[in-house]
Amino acid sequence: MPNAPEKSILCVGLELENIAEWPSQCAAHTTPQEQQEAGRYAHMEDSARHLAGRALARRLLRAAYGQDSAVVFARSPYGKPFCPGVSADFSISHSGCMVWVAFCRCARVGIDVERMRPLPDAAELTSQLHPQEQKDLLSLPPAELQRAFYRCWTRKEAVIKAVGMGLSMPLQSFSVHTGPQESGWIASFTANAVQGTAAMLEDGGLWTSRDIRTTDGYQCSMAAQSPCLDVVVRLAC
Numbered sequence: 001m002p003n004a005p006e007k008s009i010l011c012v013g014l015e016l017e018n019i020a021e022w023p024s025q026c027a028a029h030t031t032p033q034e035q036q037e038a039g040r041y042a043h044m045e046d047s048a049r050h051l052a053g054r055a056l057a058r059r060l061l062r063a064a065y066g067q068d069s070a071v072v073f074a075r076s077p078y079g080k081p082f083c084p085g086v087s088a089d090f091s092i093s094h095s096g097c098m099v100w101v102a103f104c105r106c107a108r109v110g111i112d113v114e115r116m117r118p119l120p121d122a123a124e125l126t127s128q129l130h131p132q133e134q135k136d137l138l139s140l141p142p143a144e145l146q147r148a149f150y151r152c153w154t155r156k157e158a159v160i161k162a163v164g165m166g167l168s169m170p171l172q173s174f175s176v177h178t179g180p181q182e183s184g185w186i187a188s189f190t191a192n193a194v195q196g197t198a199a200m201l202e203d204g205g206l207w208t209s210r211d212i213r214t215t216d217g218y219q220c221s222m223a224a225q226s227p228c229l230d231v232v233v234r235l236a237c
C-alpha cells in the first residue's frame with residue numbers, strides 16, 4: 001500500500017471483481033462493528049462496498065502511521081468517518097464495482113465516484129443545483145448534458161464530503177464549473193452559506209480540486225481544503 005507524501009493527496013482506487021468475495025477478503029482489515037453494519041445491508045453488493053472502503057482506508061492509515069493505528073473509526077455528527085487521535089483526513093466513496101479513498105495529512109479531503117447510468121431526467125435534476133450550474137448545463141446539447149451532469153455531481157459531492165456536513169450543506173451554497181477541465185473547477189462559494197464554515201468556503205482558490213481518471217463508465221472527483229497540493233493516484237489490489 002503506498003504511503004502518502006506530506007503536502008499531497010493520495011487517491012487510491014480499487015476495482016471489486018467478483019464482488020461476492022470481498023466481504024471475506026476484507027475481514028483482516030475491518031472491525032466486528034463494520035462487519036455487523038455490513039450485515040444489515042439488504043444487498044450483498046452494498047455490504048461488499050462498505051467493507052472494501054473501510055478496509056482500504058484502514059490500510060492507508062496503517063501504511064502512514066503504523067500497524068496499531070486506525071483500529072476503530074468514529075463518525076462525525078454528520079456521518080463522516082474519521083480516525084480518533086490521527087490528524088490526517090480521509091474520504092471513502094463507492095459505486096458499482098469501484099471503491100476510492102482519498103487520504104491527506106494536511107487538509108480536509110473529499111472524494112466521490114459515480115457509475116454513470118442513463119439519466120433521461122438530467123435536465124429536471126439540474127433544478128436542485130446552483131443557478132450558474134443549471135444555466136451552464138441547460139445550454140448544452142442533449143448529447144453532452146448527461147456527461148456534464150455527472151461531472152457536476154461528483155465535483156459537488158467531493159466538496160460536500162470534504163466539508164463533511166453531508167446534505168446539511170445546501171447544493172446551491174457553492175458552484176463548480178461543469179466543463180471538461182480536470183482541475184481547478186471550484187467556481188464560487190456563497191459567504192455565510194453554511195453557519196460556521198463561511199471562512200472555509202469563501203474562496204475556491206484556497207482548495208485543490210481534481211477529477212481522477214478511472215474505469216470507463218465512471219466519473220470520479222476529489223477536493224481538498226488547501227491550495228496547490230500534489231495529487232497522487234494509485235490503484236490497489
Ligand SMILES: CC(C)(COP(=O)(O)OP(=O)(O)OC[C@H]1O[C@@H](n2cnc3c(N)ncnc32)[C@H](O)[C@@H]1OP(=O)(O)O)[C@@H](O)C(=O)NCCC(=O)NCCS
Nearest residue numbers: 050078079080081092093094112153156157161164165166
Ligand atoms: C452521505 C453522502 C456523503 C453519501 O454520498 P454518496 O454519493 O451517496 O455515497 P458515497 O459512496 O460516495 O459515500 C459514502 C461514504 O461517505 C462517507 N460519509 C458518510 N457521511 C459523510 C459525511 N457527512 N461527510 C463525508 N463523508 C461521509 C462514508 O465513508 C460513506 O461510506 P461508508 O458508510 O461505507 O463508510 C452524502 O453526500 C449524500 O447523501 N449525498 C446524496 C447524493 C446527492 O444528492 N448528491 C447531490 C450532488 S449534485
